[in-house]
Amino acid sequence: MRTCAAKMPVRAATGQVRDSLRVSRAMLDLDATLRSGQAFGWVASPEGGWRGTIGREAVEAVPLPCGGGWKLRGAAPATLRRYFGLDLDLSRVVATFPGDTFMQESLRYAPGLRILCQPPWECLASFITSALKQVAQIQRVSHAMRERYGEPVDAPWGKACCFPAAVALAAAGEEGLRACGMGFRARPLARTARIIASGEIRLEDLAQLSDAELEAALLTLPGVGPKIAACVMLFAYGRHGAFPIDVWMERVLRERYAPEMATQRELRDFARSYFGPCAGYAQQYLFHYARTAGAGRSAPS
DNA sequence: CTCCAGGGATGAT
DNA sequence: ATCATCCATGGA
Numbered sequence: 001m002r003t004c005a006a007k008m009p010v011r012a013a014t015g016q017v018r019d020s021l022r023v024s025r026a027m028l029d030l031d032a033t034l035r036s037g038q039a040f041g042w043v044a045s046p047e048g049g050w051r052g053t054i055g056r057e058a059v060e061a062v063p064l065p066c067g068g069g070w071k072l073r074g075a076a077p078a079t080l081r082r083y084f085g086l087d088l089d090l091s092r093v094v095a096t097f098p099g100d101t102f103m104q105e106s107l108r109y110a111p112g113l114r115i116l117c118q119p120p121w122e123c124l125a126s127f128i129t130s131a132l133k134q135v136a137q138i139q140r141v142s143h144a145m146r147e148r149y150g151e152p153v154d155a156p157w158g159k160a161c162c163f164p165a166a167v168a169l170a171a172a173g174e175e176g177l178r179a180c181g182m183g184f185r186a187r188p189l190a191r192t193a194r195i196i197a198s199g200e201i202r203l204e205d206l207a208q209l210s211d212a213e214l215e216a217a218l219l220t221l222p223g224v225g226p227k228i229a230a231c232v233m234l235f236a237y238g239r240h241g242a243f244p245i246d247v248w249m250e251r252v253l254r255e256r257y258a259p260e261m262a263t264q265r266e267l268r269d270f271a272r273s274y275f276g277p278c279a280g281y282a283q284q285y286l287f288h289y290a291r292t293a294g295a296g297r298s299a300p301s
Numbered sequence: 302c303t304c305c306a307g308g309g310a311t312g313a314t
Numbered sequence: 315a316t317c318a319t320c321c322a323t324g325g326a
Binding site: 037038127128130131132133134135136137138184185188222223224225226227228231244245246247248249287291 | 305306307308309310
Binding site for chain 1: 316320322323326
């Protein structure tokens with residue numbers, strides 16, 4: 001006997017039907033993607049999935065049985081596809097990468113790693129707090145900001161907190177931000193939050209700028225230098241050529257690719273020409289491999 | 302205890 | 315333009 005109950009769409013507390021989207025693990029390695037230090041608001045669920053927010057919506061990734069991939073739910077499929085970068089042909093991007101050994105090892109380590117397309121403010125604010133901090137600490141700070149100043153929304157697992165808007169962080173002020181555990185990064189973040197909240201700079205409008213113009217605009221913000229500007233370009237504006245160089249990437253470049261180069265400028269120019277038009281995308285594979293597989297040598301184990 | 306973390310701003314050369 | 319120093323905080 002057949003019943004319709006099992007086929008009824010899941011309804012949220014609001015009564016609104018929530019869409020879902022199925023994705024294979026080959027298409028998207030969520031574990032690598034969400035552990036690769038590009039977004040800091042996702043939490044592993046007890047079922048082996050992930051919980052987080054996209055904008056004002058609570059989103060959950062539920063693992064399908066038998067390694068069948070993921071069911072993403074909580075936002076419209078178009079929103080999910082955009083955020084997780086699913087409309088990009090990954091094989092075409094990978095084909096632009098160089099064929100050296102370390103690059104190939106990094107690709108083999110996490111073939112389905114993707115670069116997200118995050119809301120600009122969340123990405124910008126998060127990376128301002130990232131200076132001289134470990135990924136786990138950035139996550140902790142991010143959650144502190146969400147719980148103190150973020151808007152709570154209903155979630156399939158209970159409650160979720162959105163990343164606080166610029167006005168909320170501007171109102172929190174330097175001291176309110178410092179209470180989130182971000183130390184000396186509180187002052188520049190408070191200043192940038194004020195600039196964004198005032199409308200003096202509209203992050204959405206920067207999307208139409210060229211790479212050079214976008215970088216220049218981001219560099220005017222307190223707490224944003226070349227590295228963080230590159231992260232925001234790469235993780236929020238889809239500029240896959242932007243190449244962030246942190247301590248890990250500097251090690252990788254000096255030990256594996258360009259031992260003789262001295263300045264950051266030289267390293268950056270080399271990286272852009274050597275790794276090609278999607279250098280930043282390549283960088284994410286290298287970073288994730290070096291940082292989590294212990295391939296960066298002189299690293300804390 | 303010391304050393305380090307997805308750096309940037311500042312002041313001195 | 316390049317360089318040294320300082321910045322808070324928690325993990326290893």
